Amino acid sequence: MSDSIQSTEIAAPADPASEAELLTQTAEAVRAAGSVLRERFGEVVRHHSRDELMSALAANDDAALDVLRPRLAALRPAARFVADELAGGALPPGEWWVVDPAEGNVNHLHALPEWAVTATLVRDNQPVLTAVHLPLTGETYTARAGAGAYLNGRPLHVSATTDLGLSLVATSQARPDEDEAVVRRIGSSITAMLFGALVVRTSVPATLHLANVAAGRVDAFWQYAGARADLLPGALLVTEAGGRISDAEGRPWTPQSESFLAAAPGVHAEAVATLSR
Structure with missing residues (x-):
């Protein structure tokens, strides 16, 4: 982790060994939910009103959450769960699973490939670990506070550009x-x-x-x-x-x-x- 990052404080893991395994299991959970969304992907989902659009978006969310929620709850039973992808602001103290069961859901409905499933464990408003899975490419991005970021196990590094x-x-x-x-x-x-x-x-x-x-x-x-x-x-x-x-x-x-x-x-x-x- 770069020491040039001065603008956000990331919570240090309480137990690196156990949280490394937790991240592995979290990645498996988002991949399982992604498989459900991949099966639902294909033709453009037509809608003729805002209500029809919202119903189609909710159907994707619910299908992914049916897989994601119980898996994450089993991994961290005491952590609370928030799946409102449009909500902002601080969370109450403690541990929370912040998930987006269909990140880029509107793209999914329009048969565009830019969508994912995400799950992030947040402790006292600091992200502890995250897994982001792109079902169409098989890419899984993972990161754990203080332990680096990875794509399918390969270390990630930001650009070296200066212009x-x-x-x-x-x-x-x-x-x-x-x-x-x-x-x-x-x-x-x-x-x-x-x-x-x-x-x-x-x-x-x-x-x-x-x-x-x-x-x-x-x-x-x-x-x-x-x-x-x-x-x-x-x-x-x-x-x-x-x-x-x-x-x-x-x-x-x-x-x-x-x-x-x-x-x-x-x-x-x-x-x-x-x-x-």
């Missing part, structure tokens, strides 16, 4: 029906990055962009507003891969923050300056 002008950067829409002020802030930030970076990607979901930052494929990711389930898995992956996490103005990030930035150390300051214009 935002040569960087591929990305952003995401945190949720539908955002407040107008947030929407306008997103638009102005994309414009700023179009001038400052080489290429800007704009798509959902956030977790997959953050996995790419951790893997060194994308140099920076930012988002306004945000949800715990979107950002906590990627925050741990990026931190453990040697990246920097802050809000968009360079201040320490917490789940209550109004913005989020994850970047390779060499472009973090330049990204902050670009987003602060």
